[in-house]
Amino acid sequence: MPKFGKEEIRNLTKVIESGCFCDKRGGFMDQFRADFARELHAKHAVAGGAAMLLMHAIPGAIGAGAGDEIICDPVVQFHGIACLHNNVVPVWADVRPDNFLMDPASAEKRITKRTKAIWVTHLWGFPAEVDKLKKIADKHGIILLEDCAHALTASYKGKLVGNWGAIGTFSFNMGKQLPTGEGGMAITNDDRLFAELNRRIIFGESPEVLSSNYRMTELQAAVGVAQLKKVPGYLKEYRQVRGILDEAVADCSWLDQRKPVPGSVVAPYIWSALFRGERKGITQPVFHAALRQAGAHIWFGFTQRPAYMYDFFRNPNAYGNKGCPYNCHLYTGKVDWKEGLCPVAEEVIPRIISTSNMVGLAKGRAEARALGEAIRLAESGNVKPLEYAPLEKEVLAIVKARGPLDPMEVIAIIEKKKKGWHTDEHYMFGIMEGLRDRFPYKLSHAGPRKFAYHDLT
Numbered sequence: 003m004p005k006f007g008k009e010e011i012r013n014l015t016k017v018i019e020s021g022c023f024c025d026k027r028g029g030f031m032d033q034f035r036a037d038f039a040r041e042l043h044a045k046h047a048v049a050g051g052a053a054m055l056l057m058h059a060i061p062g063a064i065g066a067g068a069g070d071e072i073i074c075d076p077v078v079q080f081h082g083i084a085c086l087h088n089n090v091v092p093v094w095a096d097v098r099p100d101n102f103l104m105d106p107a108s109a110e111k112r113i114t115k116r117t118k119a120i121w122v123t124h125l126w127g128f129p130a131e132v133d134k135l136k137k138i139a140d141k142h143g144i145i146l147l148e149d150c151a152h153a154l155t156a157s158y159k160g161k162l163v164g165n166w167g168a169i170g171t172f173s174f175n176m177g178k179q180l181p182t183g184e185g186g187m188a189i190t191n192d193d194r195l196f197a198e199l200n201r202r203i204i205f206g207e208s209p210e211v212l213s214s215n216y217r218m219t220e221l222q223a224a225v226g227v228a229q230l231k232k233v234p235g236y237l238k239e240y241r242q243v244r245g246i247l248d249e250a251v252a253d254c255s256w257l258d259q260r261k262p263v264p265g266s267v268v269a270p271y272i273w274s275a276l277f278r279g280e281r282k283g284i285t286q287p288v289f290h291a292a293l294r295q296a297g298a299h300i301w302f303g304f305t306q307r308p309a310y311m312y313d314f315f316r317n318p319n320a321y322g323n324k325g326c327p328y329n330c331h332l333y334t335g336k337v338d339w340k341e342g343l344c345p346v347a348e349e350v351i352p353r354i355i356s357t358s359n360m361v362g363l364a365k366g367r368a369e370a371r372a373l374g375e376a377i378r379l380a381e382s383g384n385v386k387p388l389e390y391a392p393l394e395k396e397v398l399a400i401v402k403a404r405g406p407l408d409p410m411e412v413i414a415i416i417e418k419k420k421k422g423w424h425t426d427e428h429y430m431f432g433i434m435e436g437l438r439d440r441f442p443y444k445l446s447h448a449g450p451r452k453f454a455y456h457d458l459t
């Protein structure tokens with residue numbers, strides 16, 4: 003677990019006493035960029051207010067825009083969103099069933115004359131096959147980009163991730179391996195891309211190119227400088243926790259451990275395994291109920307569907323709701339994201355069980371015990387079915403009728419109905435998260451704290 007202490011306080015105090023919280027010569031941002039580039043073995047580091055902001059700037063920096071395509075993996079959605087913000091069409095490559103990472107063969111099949119880049123995610127700290135992806139990118143004269151938000155100091159075949167492609171991005175949001183509240187860093191070994199990216203994230207009086215203010219602050223960098231030194235210690239603990247959780251499913255014939263690609267050094271972030279209960283006649287609702295009965299904090303089904311099945315990708319509502327970038331007159335391709343586009347992703351995502359890997363050893367052991375107990379319960383057939391409590395039924399009905407809603411909005415509606423349910427925001431958030439995590443899935447995230455109704459029965 004991240005720990006904050008004397009060094010963070012000392013650094014933050016220095017910034018506050020200096021009276022200057024923004025990038026300044028010789029300040030913490032300079033130090034953070036230099037330290038980060040050194041630790042990540044990169045020539046340059048560019049700091050941003052969030053990884054997502056840097057990712058917004060990347061398509062422009064590599065010269066991608068209207069009419070172009072970038073190949074993305076569909077388990078997460080960040081790079082796809084960055085594409086849409088640049089009027090670039092995300093094109094989805096399938097993933098490998100054993101680790102949910104981009105399948106290079108599928109990526110190569112998706113290349114067209116419009117492709118500008120392959121944007122791969124080192125999902126949950128497992129390095130993707132960047133050697134093969136780089137070869138494919140070079141062969142077709144396109145760029146490889148890496149989303150390393152989960153994979154700080156992970157390496158593949160002896161090289162740190164983020165250095166295989168032209169640009170690698172890292173996130174420092176509060177849930178990441180190096181938390182600074184919000185923040186992100188891009189690394190590159192390419193002088194030209196370094197300059198291109200830099201001039202897109204800082205807005206001067208009269209910018210050289212269309213750019214914006216995606217800056218980090220000295221306050222974030224002050225924390226980042228201190229946290230960077232602690233990352234090896236965090237990862238040591240997370241690796242032990244990963245081992246403990248893997249061990250809990252090692253003898254289970256119907257939960258497959260996630261397999262890193264040989265040559266990987268994993269930087270654990272979210273731990274996961276694949277549910278194959280049909281091998282033992284165990285259904286998903288039964289295992290789900292067993293997990294709850296055993297007190298395990300394990301999510302089922304991650305985002306439930308690949309990115310391209312989500313409405314906001316299928317019906318883009320930016321650019322005045324005119325359907326850009328898919329029907330842009332500069333786009334000569336056709337967006338036709340039918341079910342079956344990425345059959346492996348569609349099959350595995352709802353089967354992924356996952357939990358945070360970034361916990362202390364005691365919590366990791368408790369989670370492993372609960373997981374082991376859930377396996378035994380499911381195999382014994384002694385599982386009480388999950389039922390919706392009256393309040394849960396009410397929440398589902400409200401979100402279905404009025405959503406997407408956040409917990410406070412739901413509470414306001416419930417209070418008007420005067421049924422005598424008194425809940426606070428934290429409790430309601432827990433209920434909504436619980437419903438999101440329950441099979442058949444009826445709620446999904448529609449923003450940091452908003453939930454939408456999707457009956458995926």
Ligand SMILES: Cc1ncc(COP(=O)(O)O)c(C=O)c1O
Pocket residue numbers: 052053054055078080081123149151152172173174175184185186
């Ligand atoms: C894979 C991935 N990429 C990008 C991001 C965006 O990071 P940030 O929150 O710093 O914008 C996240 C955030 O969770 C992520 O998980």
